[in-house]
Amino acid sequence: MTINQQKLAMLNITKSFPGVDALANVSITANSGQIMGLVGVNGAGKSTLMNILGGIYSNDSGKIVLNNKQIHLKSPNDAAKNGIAFIHQDLLYFASQTVAENIYMTDLPKNNYIPFFTSKSKVIENAKQVLDMLGSDINPNSLMEELSTGEKQIIEIARALATGSDIVIFDEPTSSLSIKEKERLFKVVRKLKSENKIIIYISHFLNEIQELCDTYVVLRNGRLVGNGNVADETKNNIIRMIIGRDLLTSKSATKETSNETVLEIKNLIQGNLLQGINLKLNKGEVLGLWGLMGSGRTELIRTALGLDPMESGEINLYQKGDTNQVSPKQLLKHCGYVTESRRIDGLFISEPVWKNITSGNLSHYSKGRLNLIDSKSEMQSAQNHIKNLKIKTPSHSTTIENLSGGNQQKAIFSRWLDKRPKILILDEPTRGVDVGAKQEIGNLITKLAQEGAAILLISSEIEEIVSLSNRVLVLRDGVIAHEALEENINEVNLMSIALGKEQ
Amino acid sequence: MQFADFNLSQLRNFIFSYGFYILLFFLVVLFGFISNDFLTVSNWTQISIASCFLLAASAGLTLVLVTGNIDLSIGSIAYIAATVVYLTADYHPLISVLSAILVGASFGLFNGFLVAYLKMNSLLTTLGLMIAYRGLALVITGGSMHYIGKPLASFGSVKFFSNSLPLIFLVSFLLMALLQVILKKTRFGTYCYAVGNNEIAATRIGIPVRRVKALAFVISGVCAAISGLLLSMYLGEITTFTGRGMEFQAVAAVVIGGTSLFGGRGNVLPGTMAGVLLLIIINNGLGTRGVSPYIYPFVAGALIFIAIYLDSIKNRYMIKR
Numbered sequence: 001m002t003i004n005q006q007k008l009a010m011l012n013i014t015k016s017f018p019g020v021d022a023l024a025n026v027s028i029t030a031n032s033g034q035i036m037g038l039v040g041v042n043g044a045g046k047s048t049l050m051n052i053l054g055g056i057y058s059n060d061s062g063k064i065v066l067n068n069k070q071i072h073l074k075s076p077n078d079a080a081k082n083g084i085a086f087i088h089q090d091l092l093y094f095a096s097q098t099v100a101e102n103i104y105m106t107d108l109p110k111n112n113y114i115p116f117f118t119s120k121s122k123v124i125e126n127a128k129q130v131l132d133m134l135g136s137d138i139n140p141n142s143l144m145e146e147l148s149t150g151e152k153q154i155i156e157i158a159r160a161l162a163t164g165s166d167i168v169i170f171d172e173p174t175s176s177l178s179i180k181e182k183e184r185l186f187k188v189v190r191k192l193k194s195e196n197k198i199i200i201y202i203s204h205f206l207n208e209i210q211e212l213c214d215t216y217v218v219l220r221n222g223r224l225v226g227n228g229n230v231a232d233e234t235k236n237n238i239i240r241m242i243i244g245r246d247l248l249t250s251k252s253a254t255k256e257t258s259n260e261t262v263l264e265i266k267n268l269i270q271g272n273l274l275q276g277i278n279l280k281l282n283k284g285e286v287l288g289l290w291g292l293m294g295s296g297r298t299e300l301i302r303t304a305l306g307l308d309p310m311e312s313g314e315i316n317l318y319q320k321g322d323t324n325q326v327s328p329k330q331l332l333k334h335c336g337y338v339t340e341s342r343r344i345d346g347l348f349i350s351e352p353v354w355k356n357i358t359s360g361n362l363s364h365y366s367k368g369r370l371n372l373i374d375s376k377s378e379m380q381s382a383q384n385h386i387k388n389l390k391i392k393t394p395s396h397s398t399t400i401e402n403l404s405g406g407n408q409q410k411a412i413f414s415r416w417l418d419k420r421p422k423i424l425i426l427d428e429p430t431r432g433v434d435v436g437a438k439q440e441i442g443n444l445i446t447k448l449a450q451e452g453a454a455i456l457l458i459s460s461e462i463e464e465i466v467s468l469s470n471r472v473l474v475l476r477d478g479v480i481a482h483e484a485l486e487e488n489i490n491e492v493n494l495m496s497i498a499l500g501k502e503q
Numbered sequence: 504m505q506f507a508d509f510n511l512s513q514l515r516n517f518i519f520s521y522g523f524y525i526l527l528f529f530l531v532v533l534f535g536f537i538s539n540d541f542l543t544v545s546n547w548t549q550i551s552i553a554s555c556f557l558l559a560a561s562a563g564l565t566l567v568l569v570t571g572n573i574d575l576s577i578g579s580i581a582y583i584a585a586t587v588v589y590l591t592a593d594y595h596p597l598i599s600v601l602s603a604i605l606v607g608a609s610f611g612l613f614n615g616f617l618v619a620y621l622k623m624n625s626l627l628t629t630l631g632l633m634i635a636y637r638g639l640a641l642v643i644t645g646g647s648m649h650y651i652g653k654p655l656a657s658f659g660s661v662k663f664f665s666n667s668l669p670l671i672f673l674v675s676f677l678l679m680a681l682l683q684v685i686l687k688k689t690r691f692g693t694y695c696y697a698v699g700n701n702e703i704a705a706t707r708i709g710i711p712v713r714r715v716k717a718l719a720f721v722i723s724g725v726c727a728a729i730s731g732l733l734l735s736m737y738l739g740e741i742t743t744f745t746g747r748g749m750e751f752q753a754v755a756a757v758v759i760g761g762t763s764l765f766g767g768r769g770n771v772l773p774g775t776m777a778g779v780l781l782l783i784i785i786n787n788g789l790g791t792r793g794v795s796p797y798i799y800p801f802v803a804g805a806l807i808f809i810a811i812y813l814d815s816i817k818n819r820y821m822i823k824r
Contacts, residue, residue: 076707092704094697096768101693106709108690117688159708 006032006067006166008198013062015048022048023222025062030215032166035189035199037213037230039206040242041292041495045222046202050169053200054086055079066167084167085160091152093144100127100140103158130158133195134188150181157188167198172294174208178272186212204242204292206235207500220244236496243495258283261318262454263331263423265304268313273299275478277313281423286445286455288469288489290462292498296478297458298340301427305332319422336360336416338409340427340458346412347400354382354396356411361419385414389444406437413444424448427458442468462491474498519817523759523810524773527781534788541791548667554783555675556581556734558776560746561753561760562679563726565775566686566719568757571699571766572618572625574723577753579636580610581731581746585651586640588735592652599655603732604725610636611724615717633750641743648742651735659736671733678729682722683772695719699766755803756782759810765818781806 008030015023023045030036040046051057053064055073063070066082073079079086093102100123101108109126111117127140136154144152153173160168170189174182189212192199201213209216210230218226218241226233226241263281268274274296281287291297302308304315306328315331317324326334339345348356358365358378365381367374382396389410393403400408409429416424426445430438445468449455459465465472472489474482474497482497534541560577567574584603591599614632618625650656661670686692694715697705705712730749735741760778762769769775785806786799 077709080709092701092707094700094704094767096700097693097696101697105693105697108693111688114688116690118690118693120688 006196006198008167009065010049010053011063011065013049013052013064014060015052015057016060021222023052023059026219026222026224027062028217028224028227030167030198030200032198033193033196034214035193035201035212037209037216038200038202038219039204039209039216039238040219041204044219044242046219047171048222049219050086050171050200050202053079053084053167054169055084056086080163080165082167083165084169085163085165086169087153087156087160087171087173089171089173091149091156093152093155095143095145097144098124098140099131099138099142099144099147099155100124102144102155103127103130103140103162105159107163126162127158130162133161134158134191136184136188148181150177150184153177153181153185154188157192161192161195165197167200168192169200169202171202172204173201174203174205174294205500206238209238210235218242239492239496239499242499243491258285260284263318264316266314266316268300268303268315269311270299270303270308271311273478274303277475277478277480279473279480281454281456283422283454284449284452285470286449286457286468288465288472289456289458289475290465290472290494290498291475293460295475295498297475298427299478300475301425301456301458304328305335305337305425306330307332334421334423336419336421336424338412338416338424338426338429340431342405342408342412347408349401350399352397353386353391353393353400353403353411354379356400357382357385357414358418360415364418381418382414385411385417389414389417390440404437406433406441409433409441410437410444413441417448421453423454423456425456425458428460429457430459430461430464438464462494465489465494466491476500519813520761522813523761523781524777527777527784530781530784530788534784534791538788538791541788544667546787546791548662548669550780550783550787551672552669552737553787554779555669555672556730556737557749557752557756557779557783558672558675559678559730559733560727560749561756561775561779562675562682562771563723564753565757565760565762565769565771566682566695567625567723568754568762568764569686569695569699569766569769570716570719571702572716572719573629573754573764574611574614574625574720574727575629575750575754576610576614576632576636577723577727577730578746578749579633579640580607580724580727581734581749582741582743583607583610583636583640584728584731585735585741585745586643588651588655588732589644589649589741592650592655594652596652596655596658599652600732603728607724607726607728607731608721609724611721611727612717614724615720618720619713619716637747644741644743646743648740650740655736656739659733659739671737674729674733678726679771679776682726683770685722686771691715691718696767699763699768701767752782752803755807755810758814759806763814763818764811765814778810 011027013023013026026049038046048057052059053073055076055078058074064073071082073082104123104126108118109122111119124140131138131140134154134157138147138151138154147155173185177185189199203209213230216227216230216238217224218238220242225244260283261280262283265277265279268277277300289297299308303310310328315326315328317326317334343349348359358381362373365374365378366372379396386393386396391407391410393407400411403411430441433441445455445457457465457468466489469489472484472494473480474484474494476498484494540546560581564574564577584607587603587606588599591602614629617623617628659671662668686695694710697710698712698715702712731746734745756778757775758764759781760774762774782803785802789799790796
């Protein structure tokens with residue numbers, strides 16, 4: 001029996017984007033019949049590397065060698081021609097069409113009798129074979145939109161198989177799957193392995209890597225920092241490679257906080273994403289919410305504020321000794337909310353700076369019987385904010401579009417300073433902001449808390465969480481896995497818990 | 504039937520899928536009761552004649568909508584095709600027919616080129632071309648009425664089965680059947696749905712998206728031309744009213760028939776046919792009762808509103824899933 005051994009090598013791959021070196025001289029090799037785990041934090045370069053292999057990006061230098069022959073991948077089509085299938089996180093499918101059509105879309109079998117016609121029975125038969133091979137019992141006649149996310153993913157794998165792909169890349173495939181679906185997926189991936197495919201599996205969950213993969217590759221800041229056999233390495237060592245330092249980041253002084261709860265969320269549930277979240281937010285504290293992508297971090301905030309539907313749960317607001325149960329949408333009215341992507345849902349991008357600053361508090365500036373807006377006092381207070389926060393802008397009437405990211409973000413902060421809500425929710429408050437402004441915004445957050453605001457801080461930058469938070473909740477798989485206090489708020493500890501290490 | 508198993512979402516799906524067929528049936532019964540003339544053979548012959556022009560044009564439009572685009576130029580293409588019939592009146596009827604269809608195909612190809620290859624928005628592109636094409640035809644006809652050749656006009660009044668089934672309706676029906684088969688049985692048809700469902704995915708997995716879109720517009724142009732041809736054959740003349748406002752009635756009929764404005768869903772038979780019949784039967788039924796003809800636009804407008812609202816709900820519901 002001869003097994004067709006295949007070998008894929010990416011050699012000395014370098015790729016830079018404007019201002020960022022995404023990949024520096026990275027080399028990996030993968031063999032057929034093996035599952036290679038590709039790990040690293042967000043922004044480590046995993047996706048960039050795989051996008052090069054998928055033909056979506058082109059590399060600046062380095063080469064890709066398949067079975068001792070160099071291949072050139074200029075488009076996703078090139079990748080497909082070379083037998084490379086990329087299962088993206090956001091699945092590609094055709095909702096109103098059948099499973100069978102989705103699998104064989106580009107290769108619909110011809111009808112033997114009537115020219116131009118396709119054969120419905122043949123496509124279903126073929127689809128059934130592929131699905132059988134994957135050990136799946138999905139009905140090839142069902143419509144794609146009737147399937148669950150996990151099933152859709154299996155259909156996409158089936159499409160890769162049907163088009164004869166030898167290399168299958170999975171990009172964080174379990175991020176939206178239930179535990180059962182996850183097990184089913186693993187079975188399918190192992191099946192592919194036994195079919196002698198080359199499999200590259202991107203994940204930041206170490207348990208998955210340990211359970212599934214044969215070899216591992218760790219990337220950090222665009223560099224290869226470790227590789228080898230999964231069986232030869234301890235989890236702790238891999239975590240160390242991922243984080244890259246054993247040193248603790250020193251905390252910027254933790255102030256005493258009060259125990260006066262302002263907001264309580266009880267047993268918040270939304271599908272598989274949030275499985276019963278309980279949290280209390282106290283006056284004068286910065287509560288950090290930490291977790292990896294897919295842990296439910298963003299979903300928690302979106303659900304609590306009514307931007308996504310809530311299945312069940314209770315939200316209590318405590319004001320002046322009264323307890324009010326409120327709906328998510330009502331909570332949004334009580335909070336200041338600095339959103340994750342300010343250009344999309346934070347700024348009025350073509351409006352002047354002063355209007356952006358006062359827009360959250362217009363009732364304050366409305367005067368007289370007709371409640372007309374007093375623009376003069378609006379501009380006056382905007383100018384004060386610009387001075388206080390040192391927002392760099394030619395004038396208060398400059399269109400906010402022309403400001404730098406950091407100054408735009410400061411303008412958004414001053415919008416909430418103007419209104420002074422008791423609760424502030426900050427989602428990635430320093431994303432896309434330069435180092436100096438980052439420092440200023442950090443100081444501002446600390447100051448706001450000291451002045452009595454209750455702040456919920458979400459950030460994907462662990463340094464930020466560590467240096468600003470008084471208390472950190474670590475989310476994993478839709479539950480709060482750990483509450484870290486004082487000296488336990490350090491990078492190694494938070495990262496280990498988020499990656500799946502039990503306490 | 505077990506009522507315990509019959510839950511709300513099933514009911515909703517049922518209404519989304521079959522609501523307008525039920526309404527159509529209900530209307531036929533209603534008009535049958537309140538009007539003695541409605542359920543007569545001669546009236547249904549009348550209905551079939553009144554509907555066949557819209558049927559032909561809507562059939563092609565359905566394909567364009569399935570790919571997620573829209574074609575508002577069909578009424579004007581119908582007028583241009585009729586103009587071609589007038590220009591070729593001195594030749595053999597077959598030459599008139601073929602040249603009208605060829606002209607429809609070329610105008611459709613131009614639409615398709617702009618939308619698919621130059622990536623222009625189909626709504627505005629075809630809205631502009633609707634005006635331009637009609638203007639072109641007006642230059643040719645001088646804005647006046649013209650008779651078409653006798654031989655071709657004589658086909659317009661041919662009826663089978665003791666004068667009850669008009670040839671022009673039969674042509675429209677066969678055209679619809681052909682398009683339904685193309686949609687459901689050919690690779691091109693499957694690609695139409697795929698492009699309408701998810702254009703990005705279609706591009707990524709290697710479907711020739713631009714060619715599929717362009718071909719849908721060509722077919723729409725051909726169908727519009729056939730519609731204009733049938734109308735000129737039936738009337739024996741072309742007027743400036745030929746095809747005017749047909750695009751909006753056709754869009755309404757197609758959407759009422761369950762084809763989504765968002766693309767990816769719908770069919771010609773029975774969907775679009777039912778949509779056309781619904782519009783025509785309301786007009787006809789009100790007419791046989793002697794109701795003021797001015798009420799018709801209001802009723803039809805309300806119906807279109809409901810259909811588009813349902814389409815939007817349906818689409819939102821699908822996305823959520």
